[in-house]
Amino acid sequence: MECYEKKLSPEEEKRIADAMAYIQSQARTAVGYPTNHLFDYSALYPFLNYSVNNVGDPFESTNYRLNTMEIEREVIHFFAELTKLPKDQAWGYVTNGGSEGNLYGVFIGRETLPGAMVYYSEDTHYSVGKAMRLLNVRSMMIRRQENGEFDYEDLRESIRLHRDMPAIVFTTAGTTMTGAIDNIATIKGILNEFLIDRHYIHSDAALSGMILPFVEDAPEWNFEHGIDSISISGHKFIGSPIPCGVVLAKRKNMERIARMVEYVGALDTTITGSRNGITPLFLWYAIKRHGLEGFRNLVKQCHEMADYAIEAMKRNGVAAWRNKHANTVIFPRPSKEVLDRWQIAVHGDTGHIITMPHVTKELVDRLISDMRQYPVKEVQS
Amino acid sequence: MKQLVIVTEDRPGIVADISTALAEKNINIESIDAEATRCHGVIILSVDKYDEALKTLTDASFTVYTENTIVVEVADEPGALAKIARRFKDADLNMRSIRIMKREAGNSLVAIAADHTKEAIKLVEDCIVA
Numbered sequence: 019m020e021c022y023e024k025k026l027s028p029e030e031e032k033r034i035a036d037a038m039a040y041i042q043s044q045a046r047t048a049v050g051y052p053t054n055h056l057f058d059y060s061a062l063y064p065f066l067n068y069s070v071n072n073v074g075d076p077f078e079s080t081n082y083r084l085n086t087m088e089i090e091r092e093v094i095h096f097f098a099e100l101t102k103l104p105k106d107q108a109w110g111y112v113t114n115g116g117s118e119g120n121l122y123g124v125f126i127g128r129e130t131l132p133g134a135m136v137y138y139s140e141d142t143h144y145s146v147g148k149a150m151r152l153l154n155v156r157s158m159m160i161r162r163q164e165n166g167e168f169d170y171e172d173l174r175e176s177i178r179l180h181r182d183m184p185a186i187v188f189t190t191a192g193t194t195m196t197g198a199i200d201n202i203a204t205i206k207g208i209l210n211e212f213l214i215d216r217h218y219i220h221s222d223a224a225l226s227g228m229i230l231p232f233v234e235d236a237p238e239w240n241f242e243h244g245i246d247s248i249s250i251s252g253h254k255f256i257g258s259p260i261p262c263g264v265v266l267a268k269r270k271n272m273e274r275i276a277r278m279v280e281y282v283g284a285l286d287t288t289i290t291g292s293r294n295g296i297t298p299l300f301l302w303y304a305i306k307r308h309g310l311e312g313f314r315n316l317v318k319q320c321h322e323m324a325d326y327a328i329e330a331m332k333r334n335g336v337a338a339w340r341n342k343h344a345n346t347v348i349f350p351r352p353s354k355e356v357l358d359r360w361q362i363a364v365h366g367d368t369g370h371i372i373t374m375p376h377v378t379k380e381l382v383d384r385l386i387s388d389m390r391q392y393p394v395k396e397v398q399s
Numbered sequence: 400m401k402q403l404v405i406v407t408e409d410r411p412g413i414v415a416d417i418s419t420a421l422a423e424k425n426i427n428i429e430s431i432d433a434e435a436t437r438c439h440g441v442i443i444l445s446v447d448k449y450d451e452a453l454k455t456l457t458d459a460s461f462t463v464y465t466e467n468t469i470v471v472e473v474a475d476e477p478g479a480l481a482k483i484a485r486r487f488k489d490a491d492l493n494m495r496s497i498r499i500m501k502r503e504a505g506n507s508l509v510a511i512a513a514d515h516t517k518e519a520i521k522l523v524e525d526c527i528v529a
Binding site: 135140147150151154156157158159160161169171172174175176178179180183 | 475477478479480481482484485488493494495496497498499502507
């Protein structure tokens with residue numbers, strides 16, 4: 019049976035071809051953003067012929083049967099293990115990306131601790147400001163250290179001056195600009211010092227949530243160390259053609275939200291109603307194909323590539339560095355010509371590349387060659 | 400009316416740069432107010448084409464804020480924002496957010512979003528910039 023009445027006109031066919039050519043050309047210089055382009059989900063393409071929809075809570079039943087919730091639950095349990103969330107306490111779902119998971123984290127925090135102050139750092143992802151405005155929570159920005167971590171002294175002073183209020187601390191494991199990791203043990207120590215029992219810690223681990231489980235001597239970052247919820251991206255380290263991620267939370271906190279929604283007649287615990295049923299398949303497939311050892315090797319490869327880039331940049335007079343455990347390589351903001359040629363993220367005086375699994379030595383060498391050819395012009399004084 | 404708040408370094412010609420960038424896109428400035436603090440310039444603009452102005456200035460690498468906020472300058476030291484926030488708590492005024500716009504040379508420019516703007520301004524009049 020024909021699906022559509024019309025065929026595309028030659029002009030419309032060309033629009034599609036042009037869009038593909040544009041994507042292919044841009045993909046060749048994508049080094050500045052934390053997305054892994056190395057994946058192959060062709061075995062799952064037949065699923066795209068169906069209207070798959072994981073509407074509602076993946077741990078509840080649904081009347082819409084074209085769903086992949088069983089697969090989704092397996093994905094959640096995989097991430098629960100990585101983040102040390104005991105299976106009997108684990109709840110979560112596959113999101114549309116890290117920002118949705120962060121919104122959900124602040125949402126649970128607000129419902130758990132009404133009237134709380136949200137503390138977040140200067141280097142927290144921009145989506146958090148949006149989440150706080152959407153949820154109308156009180157918030158205070160905390161200074162950052164040079165490496166991108168919370169300035170714990172500022173956090174301590176801020177919490178001390180507001181010790182009569184419950185605290186939601188929005189932490190980051192792998193900041194956008196430097197890959198810095200906020201130390202959960204230090205933050206817990208501050209909360210305990212001022213006897214703030216009513217606290218909630220969310221972790222935005224969009225990128226590093228898939229790195230820290232696979233490195234030796236990782237700093238305190240997971241549920242075992244005291245977080246209450248976490249957001250991890252799926253399209254970043256694992257890689258996916260459709261943005262996705264997971265949010266994990268303690269079941270007892272989620273149930274608080276569930277009860278509240280049930281009161282108005284629907285047990286609907288996720289942010290959106292209809293939810294993507296394809297992305298859980300992608301994540302499940304990648305988890306099975308890589309395995310824990312595969313992910314460990316990928317992380318090692320990314321760190322080695324970051325070190326290769328740093329050394330090569332230094333040899334060419336570019337002062338590059340990275341935080342331990344991060345695959346984000348930071349350097350002085352390159353020239354406009356380099357920025358025109360490469361997708362490099364810039365922030366004020368600095369720029370960075372992120373050595374995701376698709377970033378090769380050849381790609382790094384080409385970038386450095388352009389940096390050499392188009393150096394930053396000295397400002398005449 | 401929605402305003403644009405631009406935080407820049409304090410240097411001669413900055414207002415001219417902003418005006419030129421906007422004029423090139425046919426955007427009219429309806430009002431402009433510039434303040435220089437010890438180390439920052441803060442320029443508050445009202446324009447006829449808000450979204451276009453925001454894009455133009457952002458493309459020109461200006462740091463632009465779009466909320467209706469009170470801008471204060473405080474020392475760049477631990478607890479400085481918290482002390483300002485505490486004033487609101489003690490006065491029982493609702494402060495929705497307090498965040499750093501720029502840190503430089505030992506000072507921070509800080510944006511405060513609060514209810515009851517008049518009372519809020521009184522609370523921070525010793526350090527208000529805009």
